[in-house]
Amino acid sequence: MKDFIIDTVDAIVIGAGTIGSSTAWHLAKRGLKNVVLIDRNTIGSGNTSKAASLMTLVRTKEELIPLIQETYRNIDEIELLTGENTGKNKVGTLHIASSEESVANLEKIVSIANKHHIKNREISIEEVKEKVPWFDTSSILKTSFMEDDAYLDAYLLANTFAKAAKLEGATIMQNAEVIELLSKDHKIIGVQTTKGIIKTPIVIDAVGAWSNLLSLQLNIPIPMAPVRSIYWITENIDTLFPKNHPMVVMPDAMAYSRPENGALLFGLREENSPHFHPNELNTKPNSDFLGPKNDAWDILENYGKDFINYFPKFEETGMKNCITGISTYTPDGYYTIGSFPNFKGFFAATGCAGCGVAGSGGIGRLVAEMVLEIPLFAEAGVFRIDRFSDFDPMSEQFRQLCSDSRSKKKDGG
Numbered sequence: 001m002k003d004f005i006i007d008t009v010d011a012i013v014i015g016a017g018t019i020g021s022s023t024a025w026h027l028a029k030r031g032l033k034n035v036v037l038i039d040r041n042t043i044g045s046g047n048t049s050k051a052a053s054l055m056t057l058v059r060t061k062e063e064l065i066p067l068i069q070e071t072y073r074n075i076d077e078i079e080l081l082t083g084e085n086t087g088k089n090k091v092g093t094l095h096i097a098s099s100e101e102s103v104a105n106l107e108k109i110v111s112i113a114n115k116h117h118i119k120n121r122e123i124s125i126e127e128v129k130e131k132v133p134w135f136d137t138s139s140i141l142k143t144s145f146m147e148d149d150a151y152l153d154a155y156l157l158a159n160t161f162a163k164a165a166k167l168e169g170a171t172i173m174q175n176a177e178v179i180e181l182l183s184k185d186h187k188i189i190g191v192q193t194t195k196g197i198i199k200t201p202i203v204i205d206a207v208g209a210w211s212n213l214l215s216l217q218l219n220i221p222i223p224m225a226p227v228r229s230i231y232w233i234t235e236n237i238d239t240l241f242p243k244n245h246p247m248v249v250m251p252d253a254m255a256y257s258r259p260e261n262g263a264l265l266f267g268l269r270e271e272n273s274p275h276f277h278p279n280e281l282n283t284k285p286n287s288d289f290l291g292p293k294n295d296a297w298d299i300l301e302n303y304g305k306d307f308i309n310y311f312p313k314f315e316e317t318g319m320k321n322c323i324t325g326i327s328t329y330t331p332d333g334y335y336t337i338g339s340f341p342n343f344k345g346f347f348a349a350t351g352c353a354g355c356g357v358a359g360s361g362g363i364g365r366l367v368a369e370m371v372l373e374i375p376l377f378a379e380a381g382v383f384r385i386d387r388f389s390d391f392d393p394m395s396e397q398f399r400q401l402c403s404d405s406r407s408k409k410k411d412g413g
């Protein structure tokens, strides 16, 4: 195909996962006329399509909460605007504590929830039994039920954000890859794509696992690395796993779960999740297993031991699927949002810390406000792209720090 040059556009968002699609919508909705959302594949087909998509509202890292609350508001707005459905299912989250340490932690979580007006209440063992038929309650010391939490379909969310962006005037380019970021005198001037050059003063790097491959062209290191996330889906047993039963967060088993159409989707957090150099990752949508193949069963055996205490029928329940994908973890568990000092026009919206579906609306809004230089709706200092110094995001050592941050995470999803 012959190269074309599109006249200057106002902003280009690269990567149409939940984060990039949300960013395009927030920019277009705030009046930026020519926003282009570009993806080398199709909307939502990246790691977004792999997400378990729990949207747990309460977080021990409190600065994430306003961003997640923004996503909930955005979902209502874009569903109304587009007439689409993101598959949002408000089933609530049941937080379980079975050790003294977890009880103390749950008390802290409840006080954070109260501060942020997130509805919560302690529920009785009888109510747990009634709500979650697969669950053995004998080790429970404390519970908290947060009834406004939902999960959804992240692929549909990305597509709904993109459709809303289009309705606000944005242009969507699929199957077009950005090969090079073009700059002059520390300023963005455009991008070279497989379909030609597009001139622009603003680029937002929202390509998830591949973010550093683009930013390092400008010598900008983004503090995040691709780390594997993994979960399993059981066979369908309607009586054990009713369709609308609550999500469950079990820090004492390093496990979380949610209903999946009559089956149970559950994740176990291993001590050392594999991390990857972005060049090792498949660039096309795929269902390849990431990492050593035996992991699918070895992890169940090694890390499922504590889960059996909650789910006694675990060993006799068949597994339908094991899903792996990439989350982009940062060493401190905060997103990476914003511009880089002394470089004009480049913004990052990545480092999802395993909760980039939940935070996508807030991340998109913050980046849009930064681009437009208008007041920010939430505290953004903790997400700064330059908060770590002297690191090589591609090095084994740095990637390991990011993997460790996943292993320590106890919040849901």
Ligand SMILES: Cc1cc2nc3c(=O)[nH]c(=O)nc-3n(C[C@H](O)[C@H](O)[C@H](O)COP(=O)(O)OP(=O)(O)OC[C@H]3O[C@@H](n4cnc5c(N)ncnc54)[C@H](O)[C@@H]3O)c2cc1C
Residues within 6 Å of the ligand: 014, 015, 016, 017, 018, 019, 020, 038, 039, 040, 041, 042, 043, 044, 045, 046, 047, 048, 049, 050, 051, 052, 053, 054, 055, 154, 176, 177, 178, 179, 206, 207, 208, 209, 210, 229, 230, 231, 323, 324, 325, 326, 327, 328, 350, 351, 352, 353, 354, 355, 356, 357, 358, 359, 412, 413
């Ligand atoms: C197994 C698993 C479970 C998860 N569970 C949860 C959960 O419960 N809750 C939650 O909130 N989050 C969860 N996540 C995280 C969540 O999936 C992500 O945070 C979220 O989808 C945001 O992804 P993204 O937009 O950053 O990246 P992606 O969805 O990967 O999007 C990046 C896009 O960039 C495109 N791209 C790459 N390079 C280029 C280029 N050069 N030019 C053009 N396009 C390019 C790709 O094609 C891709 O579509 C989970 C992730 C995984 C893998």
